[in-house]
Amino acid sequence: PAIAAGCTMVLKPAPQTPLSSLALAEILTEAGLPEGVLNIVVTSDAAGVVEPLLRGGRIRKLSFTGSTQVGRILLAQCADTVIRTSMELGGNAPLIVFDDADLDVAVEGTMVAKMRNMGESCCAANRIYVHASVAEEFAARLTARMAALEVGPGTEPGTDVGPLIDQAARSKADDLVHDAVKRGAKVLTGGELPDGPGCFYPPTVLTDVSTDAAIMDTEIFGPVAAILTFDDEDEAVTAANNTEFG
Structure with missing residues (x-):
């Protein structure tokens, strides 16, 4: 959806499963996605990477799939610069x-x-x-x-x-x-x-x-x-x- 809307993206994979996201990026490159449209940041320090991005004022939208606990933290970090969010959080x-x-x-x-x-x-x-x-x-x-x-x-x-x-x-x-x-x-x-x-x-x-x-x-x-x-x-x-x- 982000590509269809003409957006550039920064994707941070889950630390447990980075290779699938790297494989996806390779497939998209083969399909003709221009360089720099999709940028993958692989890290085991999610907070150290994501918070500066959100606080920096250049991110317009955050989409997150993960736990409710982390979702609350990200929503709080997005509030200062009023970043739009889409959250798919933990279930019960x-x-x-x-x-x-x-x-x-x-x-x-x-x-x-x-x-x-x-x-x-x-x-x-x-x-x-x-x-x-x-x-x-x-x-x-x-x-x-x-x-x-x-x-x-x-x-x-x-x-x-x-x-x-x-x-x-x-x-x-x-x-x-x-x-x-x-x-x-x-x-x-x-x-x-x-x-x-x-x-x-x-x-x-x-x-x-x-x-x-x-x-x-x-x-x-x-x-x-x-x-x-x-x-x-x-x-x-x-x-x-x-x-x-x-």
Whole structure:
């Protein structure tokens, strides 16, 4: 869109994934993009690079995809010079299963909503609300599907779930699970760090998750399904909307 609007750009890739942006720049160059229209700055010190750019008065628009915490910082930095912003920030998406649901369809939908890209997706289901009358059966079916997934390197045949992006992401998922368990949640599958190298975390299903568990208002960004129950529609909708993320 920026190219279509005739804009020049400075792109700062995520420090975990710089090569894909460099590859994109190479493709655009091959396609005929003039030199200097797209400028890529690769750094592991995002704040040290981005803040001077925003404060310098030459940036007209900021587009950011990332965490809500960082988004707040960037919005504050853009305020002084009234830079226009587009923010795609962290999510806390709910998924609701009512008592009249086709559970086969509900489980399949939950697998897609929860496990796309190992749960590392801004729109991945973070909180799964299930009607109390079908919660036990739903949890059993989801657990069977999650437990059957093969964890391993994505380059190996038969792998269903690859590693998370880095050790920090793995530790975050593990910390959220242990916090939930400490507050009364039950682990139906997964929930323990595997032996060996890599950033792997097993597909995990939690039930009886307390509303005060950190996993309820922290984006998981990993293969962890947190199930809560409800008794009526009003309760489900109120709970689903009870988040600062919107």
